[in-house]
Structures are given as structure tokens and as C-alpha cells.
Amino acid sequence: MTVETTSIDTLVVGAGQAGVAMSEHLSRLGVPHLVLERARIAERWRTGRWDSLVANGPAWHDRFPNLEFADVDPDAFAPKEQVADYFVAYAKKFDAPIRTGVEVKNVVRNAGRQGFTIETSEGTIEARRVVVATGPFQRPVIPPIAPQDSSLTQIHSADYRNPGQLPEGGVLVVGGGSSGVQIADELQRAGRRVYLSVGAHDRPPRAYRGRDFCWWLGVLGEWDAEVMKPGREHVTIAVSGARGGHTVDFRRLANQGITLVGLTKSFDNGVATFETDLAENIARGDENYLSLLDAADAYAARNGLDLPEEPEARVIPADPECVTHPLHDLDLAKAGVTSIVWATGYALDFSWLNVDAFDEKGKPKHQRGVAKEPGIYFLGLPWLSRRGSAFIWGVWHDAKHIADHIVTQRKYLAYYDDSQRHAQGGSEQSTGNTSADSRVHKVSELGVN
């Protein structure tokens, strides 16, 4: 269906948690806007993740202000469908102008006049500003070392749903972050022989002294850290809310029957080879775990918090055989491995955004989400302003900052519009709405759902 060209002050692309948070702040500040979502609200929580996934943080924490989860205990971990339902309910709460089933295909800056022209799957839109809320995890990445072997089933964690989806036989799971660990655990519990390739990782305790790690990272200021510690770019975080939540402990996974291996290096003639870094990766993960306990104890002492001592949390069990005598290679066929699950992360994809908002490496160039191209904003990216930026609670604050920036820019433009009217002898007072805003009703004629 083609629609007439129409205009809006601010166009938000994507209606995941970032798009919904953005819409809430813009609505609150009276900024006319429209959110376009190519699928459904919070689609990635519905269809971009495995069936048994629950939130990594407890429901009291992994949510927006002003709305609690329906039917989820605040200390429990919301199943992914309920996370998606939560964002739908949140959008309904303030009647967010979200149009689903419309894909943004191209954005270009207008020549010689303000704003952007946006091509969508349903026609063309003009907008003064565009907020890019298309997610921190857009394109699943499988590294080039993946074997070209048609006898193996290979999927990315984004396409993993449940153990029954994989052919009979063993599975090599590559990646020791939250996804890899949880998928490996589920496969092993379903009776599969599992090899888990573990790289550099952090593994905070699920809870310590009666408080979830989300609480500790909050009070210790870690979610608000503005820059990543040097050398941590490739360090993933291994946490799990599965089965009521537990600390990710690689030794426990090994004792349960999973064979841990180091970072996957290469595949040659059906043989996988691994780096010799497994014990070191596990030891670094322990260091991270223990350092959080130290910081938590120091915080509790300094602030006189009456929290139960938990000395047993510091007991680190002995390394299992697969860590002390690690495999350096694995003949996949001989080991009965028929599938590989690549839990190796995601890349960004802004191929539809043809504006000057990127650096020479194609990375978004921005300050707290305000892009170097005036009028373009990024939201929801990892470390956009702080460590929490790509997470549910963090995106809220970044959306607020961007909404404030937009309001300020609108004020400057309103002043320009007023002064132009005066110069032309007009007497009309500006309400702060720009000429683009007066055509907002056309947008709502498209229908929002």
C-alpha cells in the first residue's frame, strides 16, 4: 500500500524498549512524533530469542519506572513473552503513536532545507528529526572461522529455540556469555553431549548477602559507569535468571557433564581447535566474581548495612578435569557432534540510514545519542552514555536526555519561525510547533496500532 507523503516533527524507528521509552518522553514533553516498527512492539523479545529465556535481571529491576510487571513476582525473572507484553502494556498506558508493520528503508537529509526524507514500506515521510531505536543487537554474527561443512547444522543463538530443533547428537556451543551458557545448560539438561567454548568473561554472583547483583551494580555505581575499563571490549558477561536465577559457575557446568574448552580457534577437516586459554579465562572470571564480593563488603561496611554475612560465597571449588587437562582439538564426527550453536554476538546494521552520522569505520558518531548529523539521534546502543544504556532500565534515562535535547532544538526553531513571521509582518504567535507539526494529523490518519 502506498501512502501520500506526510510529515512529522520526530520519527522514531523501532518499537522495542528503546522506541517505547523514547515515545513516552516525547509524549510527556508534547513533541509530535510517530514510531515506526517493521514487525510488532518488542518483536525481538517475542521471536528473536529462545523459548525458555527469562530476563537476566529480577522484575523489580528490569523494567521502566511507573509500571510494574503484571503477574511476575518482583524478585522473579520475567519470561520473555511477559517482557514483550510489558512493553505493549506500557505503550498502551500512554497511547503511544506506534505504527507496526512498517519498515523504514531509507533516510536521507534534505538538500537546502531542514529535516529528512524517509522511505518506508508504506510510503514517504518527512521528519525534522529521526531517532534510531533499532536495537543494540541487530545482525547475528557468525565468525569467518565457521566450517564450510554441510554435514553439520550451524545456527546463531538468535535462531536457537529449543533442544528439539537440533538434530540428534552432540553440540558445540561457541561463546561463554549469558546466551552461550544458558543454551549449553539447557542442551545438556535435555540429554545432549555438550562442549562449551569459553572466552574472556565476567561472572557476577547472582546474589550476595541477600541482594541481587543488579542491586549491587546499581549501588556501586557500575551501571552508571561512563566508559568501559580499558581492554574489556571483548569481555562478555555470564549471568542467568533461568530456573529461578543462579550464579553462573563454569565448574558446576563441567561437573554437570558439559566439557569446557578454550576459545575456538579454527576448523580443519572436521577438527575443531581451541586456544590454550581456558584455565586463564576461568581464573579471570573468578577474579571478577571475587572483586564484586569485595566491593559489596566494603560498601556494606562503609554504609553500616545490616546484610547477612555470606563467607561460603568465597569458596571456589577445585578445577574440573576439562580445565586442568583441556582439549586442544576435537574431531567433531568422532565426538558425535552434529551441531554448532554460535553464541558469538551481534553487529549493528545501519544500511538504511544514509546520513553523515558515522565515523570512518562506520560506527555511529554521537554524544550521549546526539549524532554529529544534527537531527539524528541514536538510542539503545551499548555504552551510549553508560554501561546500562542497552538495558531496559538504562535506555529510559538516555531517552529522557534525547527528548530534552529535541525540545531545546524545537525552541530555537520556534524562535526562528516567529522572527520570520514578524519580518513578513505576520502577527501569529508561535506555540512552539513548527510548520511540520501542523501536518501531524495526516500521520495519525495512517492509523497507529
Ligand SMILES: Cc1cc2nc3c(=O)[nH]c(=O)nc-3n(C[C@H](O)[C@H](O)[C@H](O)COP(=O)(O)OP(=O)(O)OC[C@H]3O[C@@H](n4cnc5c(N)ncnc54)[C@H](O)[C@@H]3O)c2cc1C
Ligand atoms: C538473549 C538476550 C537477552 C537479554 N536479556 C536482557 C535482560 O534480561 N534485561 C535487559 O535489560 N536487557 C536484556 N537484553 C538486552 C536488551 O535489553 C535487548 O537486546 C533489547 O531487545 C534491546 O531493546 P531495543 O529496543 O534497544 O532494541 P530491539 O528490541 O532490538 O528493538 C528494535 C526494534 O526495531 C525494529 N526495527 C529494526 N530496523 C527497523 C527498520 N528499518 N524499520 C522499522 N523497524 C525496525 C525491530 O523490528 C525491533 O523491534 C538481552 C539481549 C539478548 C540478546
